[in-house]
Amino acid sequence: xxxxxxxxxxxxxxxxxxxxxxxxxxxxxxxxxxxxxxxxxxxxxxxxxxxxxxxxxxxxxxxxxxxxxxxxxxxxxxxxxxxxxxxxxxxxxxxxxxxxxxxxxxxxxxxxxxxxxxxxxxxxxxxxxxxxxxxxxxxxxxxxxxxxxxxxxxxxxxxxxxxxxxxxxxxxxxxxxxxxxxxxxxxxxxxxxxxxxxxxxxxxxxxxxxxxxxxxxxxxxxxxxxxxxxxxxxxxxxxxxxxxxxxxxxxxxxxxxxxxxxxxxxxxxxxxxxxxxxxxxxxxxxxxxxxxxxxxxxxxxxxxxxxxxxxxxxxxxxxxxxxxxxxxxxxxxxxxxxxxxxxxxxxxxxxxxxxxxxxxxxxxxxxxxxxxxxxxxxxxxxxxxxxxxxxxxxxxxxxxxxxxxxxxxxxxxxxxxxxxxxxxxxxxxxxxxxxxxxxxxxxxxxxxxxxxxxxxxxx
Numbered sequence: 001x002x003x004x005x006x007x008x009x010x011x012x013x014x015x016x017x018x019x020x021x022x023x024x025x026x027x028x029x030x031x032x033x034x035x036x037x038x039x040x041x042x043x044x045x046x047x048x049x050x051x052x053x054x055x056x057x058x059x060x061x062x063x064x065x066x067x068x069x070x071x072x073x074x075x076x077x078x079x080x081x082x083x084x085x086x087x088x089x090x091x092x093x094x095x096x097x098x099x100x101x102x103x104x105x106x107x108x109x110x111x112x113x114x115x116x117x118x119x120x121x122x123x124x125x126x127x128x129x130x131x132x133x134x135x136x137x138x139x140x141x142x143x144x145x146x147x148x149x150x151x152x153x154x155x156x157x158x159x160x161x162x163x164x165x166x167x168x169x170x171x172x173x174x175x176x177x178x179x180x181x182x183x184x185x186x187x188x189x190x191x192x193x194x195x196x197x198x199x200x201x202x203x204x205x206x207x208x209x210x211x212x213x214x215x216x217x218x219x220x221x222x223x224x225x226x227x228x229x230x231x232x233x234x235x236x237x238x239x240x241x242x243x244x245x246x247x248x249x250x251x252x253x254x255x256x257x258x259x260x261x262x263x264x265x266x267x268x269x270x271x272x273x274x275x276x277x278x279x280x281x282x283x284x285x286x287x288x289x290x291x292x293x294x295x296x297x298x299x300x301x302x303x304x305x306x307x308x309x310x311x312x313x314x315x316x317x318x319x320x321x322x323x324x325x326x327x328x329x330x331x332x333x334x335x336x337x338x339x340x341x342x343x344x345x346x347x348x349x350x351x352x353x354x355x356x357x358x359x360x361x362x363x364x365x366x367x368x369x370x371x372x373x374x375x376x377x378x379x380x381x382x383x384x385x386x387x388x389x390x391x392x393x394x395x396x397x398x399x400x401x402x403x404x405x406x407x408x409x410x411x412x413x414x415x416x417x418x419x420x421x422x423x424x425x426x427x428x429x430x431x432x433x434x435x436x437x438x439x440x441x442x443x444x445x446x447x448x449x450x451x452x453x454x455x456x457x458x459x
Contacts, residue, residue: 049226050225050226050228050290050291050292051290051291051292051304052222052225052226052288052289052290052291052304052305053288053289053290053291053294053299053301053302053303053304053305053459054286054287054288054289054301054302054303054304054305054402054456055134055135055136055137055287055288055289055294055299055300055301055302056130056131056132056133056134056135056136056137056286056287057130057131057134057284057285057286057287057302057399057402057403058126058127058128058129058130058131058132058134058236058283058284058285058286059127059130059282059283059284059285059396059399060100060103060123060126060127060282060283060284061080061100061282061283061284061386061389061396062080062081062098062099062100062101062280062281062282062386062387062389063078063080063385063386065100065102065103065126066130067130067134067399067403070396070399071399071400071403073385074382074385074386074400074403074411075409075411075432076432077385077411077412077414077430077431077432078385079263079264079265079267079384079385079414079415080098080280080385080386080387081096081097081098081263081264081266081267081278081280081387082096082097082098082099082263082264083095083096083260083263084096084097084099084242084247085099086099086242086243087242087243087244089244089247092244092247092248092251093251093258094247094250094251094256094257094258094260094279095260096257096259096260096263096266096278097242097247097278097279097280097281097387098242098278098279098280098281098282098386098387098389099242099280099281100123100240100281100282103122103123103126105117105119105122105125105126107126108122108125108126108129108197109122109125109197116180116184117158117180117184117189117193118157118158118160118161118184118185118189118190118240119158119160119240119241119281120154120156120157120158120189120190120238120239120240120241120283121158121184121189121190121192121193121238122240123190123238123240123281123282123283124152124190124191124193124194124236124238124283124285125190125193125194125197126283127236127238127283127284127285128194128197128198128234128236128285129197129198130285131234131236131285131286131287132198132234132287134287135287135289135299136297136299136300137232137287137289137297137299139198139199139200140199142293142297143231143232143293144231145199145200145201145202146201146202147202147230147231147232148200148201148202148230148231148232148233148234149200149202149203149204149205149221149224149225149229149230149232149233149234150191150194150195150200150202150203150204150205150233150234150235151191151203151204151205151206151207151217151218151220151221151224151233151234151235152188152190152191152194152205152206152207152217152234152235152236152237152238152285153206153207153208153209153212153213153214153215153216153217153218153236153237153238153391153392153394153395154187154190154206154207154208154213154237154238154239154390154391154392155208155209155210155211155213155239155390155391155446155447156187156239156241156246156390156391157185157186157187157188157189157190157208158184158185158186158189158190158241159185159241159243159245159246160185160241160243161178161180161181161182161184161185162181162182162185163243163245164178164181165177165178165181165182165185166181168181187206187208188204188206190206190238191204191205191206192204194234194285200234202229202230202233203224203229203230205217205220205224207220207237208391209391209446209448209450209452210390210391210446210447210448210450211351211353211388211390211391211393211394211444211445211446211447211450212310212394212444212445212446212450212451212452213237213390213391213392213394213446214236214237214238214284214391214392214393214394214395214396214397214398214444215237215308215394215395215397215398215442215443215444215452215453215454216308216310216394216444216450216452217235217236217237217394217395218235218236218237218286218288218305218308218394218395218398218454219305219307219308219310219452219454220235220308221233221234221235221286221288222235222288222305222308223308225288225289225290231289231290231293232287232288232289232290232293233287233288234285234286234287234288235285235286235288235395236283236284236285236286236392236395236398237283237284237389237391237392237393237394237395237396238282238283238285238391238392238395239280239281239282239283239389239390239391239392239393240281240282240283241281241390242279242280242281246279247279250279253318254276255276255277255353255355256276256277256278256279257274257275257276257277257278257354258275258276259275263278265415266278266387267354267383267384267385267387267388267415268354268384268415268416268417269350269352269353269354269359269381269383269384269413269415269416269427270352270354270359270363270381270413270416270419270420270423270425270427271354271415271416271417271418271419271420272418272419272420272421273417273418274354274355274356274359274420275354275356276354276355277353277354277355277383277387277388278387278388279387279388279390280386280387280388280389280390280393281389281392282386282389282392282396283392283395283396284392284395284396284398284399285395286395286398286399286402288305291304291459301459302402302403302405302406303402303405303406303456303457303458303459304456304457304458304459305454305455305456306337306338306339306340306439306455306456306457307334307335307336307337307338307339307340307454307455308333308334308337308452308453308454308455309329309330309331309332309333309334309335309336309337309451309452309453310330310333310450310451310452311326311327311329311330311333311451312326312448312449312450312451313325313326313449313451314326314449315449316449317447317448317449318447319357320357320358320361320445320449321449322357322361324361324362324364324365324368326445326449326451327361327362327365327443327445327451327453328365328368328369329451330443330445330451330452330453331365331366331369331441331443331453332369333453334441334453334454334455335369335441335455337455338439338455338457340439340455340457342369342370342371342373343370343373344438344439345370345377345439345440345441345455346377346378346435346436346437346438346439346440347377347378347379347380347401347404347405347410347435347437347439347440347441348366348377348378348379348380348440348441348442348443349379349380349381349382349397349398349400349401349404349440349441349442349443350362350366350379350380350381350427350443351381351383351443351444351445352380352381352382352383352384352413353381353383353388353445354381354383354384358445359420359423360420360422360423362443362445363422363423363424363425364422366379366425367425374425375424375425375426376426377425377426378410378426378427378428378433378435379425379426379427379428380410380411380412380413380427380428381413381427382396382397382400382411383397384412384413384414384415384416385411385414393444394442394444394452394454397442397444398442398454398456400442401440401441401442401456402456404437404440405437405438405440405456405457405458406458408434408435408436408437409432409433409434410428410432410433410434410435410437411428411432412428412429412430412431412432412433413427413428413429413430414429414430416429416430437458438457438458439455439456439457439458440455440456440457441453441454441455441456442454442456
């Protein structure tokens with residue numbers, strides 16, 4: 001696939017943005033005199049496992065319709081939360097959300113096909129296209145189509161299509177019910193549409209793990225390459241169900257912020273006044289490749305996927321384990337899988353959901369894993385700006401983590417005006433910070449006790 005001019009200039013733009021930012025942001029010099037460890041992970045039979053790197057990133061988020069717009073807005077601390085416009089929320093206690101604005105699926109998909117697809121599949125195809133184009137990987141030339149896999153994470157898939165189909169049936173009858181209501185609603189539909197749009201015939205997998213879906217999808221995609229089942233994998237997460245049913249359901253769980261008059265302040269992770277998250281939507285897809293193949297073709301590499309830890313609380317469908325043992329295991333297993341020690345981690349992208357319980361438990365879990373060193377690690381919440389995009393959240397936060405490694409810029413945690421004494425780590429409040437980051441982890445802790453932590457490293 002030919003790469004459009006706008007992507008050939010993206011890396012130059014990234015370099016210019018990074019250099020300009022370094023002139024206006026305060027530089028934080030690392031006190032650690034220790035360089036990044038040399039990581040050699042071996043398989044049980046003693047052979048060295050394949051290294052996996054990220055060569056392209058596509059994004060459709062509440063902060064932008066591509067990677068660079070999303071990243072630039074994260075760095076300046078812009079909120080993507082506003083009044084709900086996709087339906088009339090006037091009778092609900094929550095009337096705010098993160099909505100993707102200005103997205104036109106017809107830029108990526110034929111009109112007839114677009115009508116048969118859920119909004120989440122529109123996002124997935126668009127983000128996948130950017131990831132492919134950015135990577136410069138030529139499907140059919142650099143890699144065979146059956147050696148390119150897909151792993152997409154989602155919590156709700158195209159749920160609104162099923163709901164719309166039911167409404168059509170009860171209002172208009174059998175003959176006027178959309179025959180694609182059910183297949184478009186399936187969680188594997190986004191991955192299917194990526195596959196058919198780009199002719200990818202390798203392994204296709206869908207991860208449904210609540211808020212951990214996107215994170216686990218990227219880790220599973222990397223493992224697919226390590227096991228030799230694919231040479232490249234498109235992996236990420238997507239969610240696009242800003243509908244009345246979802247807002248009602250999460251409102252009943254009392255996990256949504258009700259700051260309707262000031263939506264930009266609604267998501268306040270680690271702040272003592274936090275009252276829940278802002279429900280959101282979006283998508284991030286990453287092109288993962290075997291390191292040796294990517295290096296041989298001269299690909300630009302954003303970061304390396306070092307390892308992942310996944311655990312279950314085995315506690316409650318909607319309440320996290322108060323011991324935080326599941327979150328602790330996920331982080332410890334991610335470090336073990338990556339072959340790194342806690343003191344090698346330079347940055348943590350927190351789950352940071354802005355609920356009273358989760359933020360305090362995550363802080364405690366980080367301190368348990370990292371000990372006193374936890375106070376020296378910058379910890380930020382991407383959700384403070386983009387809200388909680390459920391199955392897409394981990395993938396969007398992986399974008400932020402990887403770009404932090406690539407640029408040396410840590411986006412801030414915004415809206416942290418009244419620190420909670422129980423949340424006493426360095427959350428990089430208000431303004432971005434410059435810091436060389438060689439190794440970082442990103443946490444995702446979801447409903448049903450699904451926990452995933454992924455580790456990334458600089459190449």
